[in-house]
Amino acid sequence: ELKVEQNPLFLSMQEGKNYTIYCNYSTTSDRLYWYRQDPGKSLESLFVLLSNGAVKQEGRLMASLDTKARLSTLHITAAVHDLSATYFCAEQNTGTASKLTFGTGTRLQVTL
Amino acid sequence: DGGITQSPKYLFRKEGQNVTLSCEQNLNHDAMYWYRQDPGQGLRLIYYSQIVNDFQKGDIAEGYSVSREKKESFPLTVTSAQKNPTAFYLCASTTVNTGELFFGEGSRLTVL
Numbered sequence: 001e002l003k004v005e006q007n008p009l010f011l012s013m014q015e016g017k018n019y020t021i022y023c024n025y026s027t028t029s030d031r032l033y034w035y036r037q038d039p040g041k042s043l044e045s046l047f048v049l050l051s052n053g054a055v056k057q058e059g060r061l062m063a064s065l066d067t068k069a070r071l072s073t074l075h076i077t078a079a080v081h082d083l084s085a086t087y088f089c090a091e092q093n094t095g096t097a098s099k100l101t102f103g104t105g106t107r108l109q110v111t112l
Numbered sequence: 113d114g115g116i117t118q119s120p121k122y123l124f125r126k127e128g129q130n131v132t133l134s135c136e137q138n139l140n141h142d143a144m145y146w147y148r149q150d151p152g153q154g155l156r157l158i159y160y161s162q163i164v165n166d167f168q169k170g171d172i173a174e175g176y177s178v179s180r181e182k183k184e185s186f187p188l189t190v191t192s193a194q195k196n197p198t199a200f201y202l203c204a205s206t207t208v209n210t211g212e213l214f215f216g217e218g219s220r221l222t223v224l
Contacts, residue, residue: 004154042215042216043215045213090155100155101157102155103154105154
């Protein structure tokens with residue numbers, strides 16, 4: 001059974017601080033995705049990681065992928081209040097009709 | 113503009129009634145998906161379709177039905193057999209080549 005685990009599930013951090021969200025997955029996957037969800041809204045795609053060692057950065061967020069360890073990380077640098085949201089990682093094996101298997105999400109709250 | 117349109121955005125249903133959620137895309141995507149999200153949780157796959165007139169069950173298909181008569185459309189019916197239908201429903205689509213899923217804005221179903 002495919003399983004994706006994120007930790008922490010909830011993260012409260014002060015503005016200006018750094019932190020990392022971890023995503024462990026259970027199978028050999030082709031791709032790893034990170035999404036952002038604001039309350040009551042749909043999912044917004046942040047990063048697509050395609051290969052071992054892939055690193056992508058956008059603003060204060062940086063995602064990386066280690067396929068050998070089956071681990072992806074989302075690093076937040078100098079957090080700001082606008083980053084408050086729920087972040088999901090999802091693994092995809094393109095051999096299974098491109099279905100995504102999602103983690104439970106990490107709810108990030110950045111306090112002033 | 114290309115995108116995925118879900119309707120209605122909010123829907124209230126009495127117990128014992130079937131309801132149908134609409135999902136239309138004009139992205140010329142081959143594959144379409146329905147996910148369910150419960151409060152504080154990740155997304156779970158209900159049904160998916162890779163081509164017209166064909167679809168497969170996801171992880172939680174019981175109590176739901178779908179059809180794929182046109183490439184652009186993938187409606188989801190929540191039947192009275194679904195015991196806990198109150199949830200946020202998200203439709204997504206992708207091309208076979210890229211695999212990256214794009215999501216609609218979601219439909220929130222509440223059973224009274």
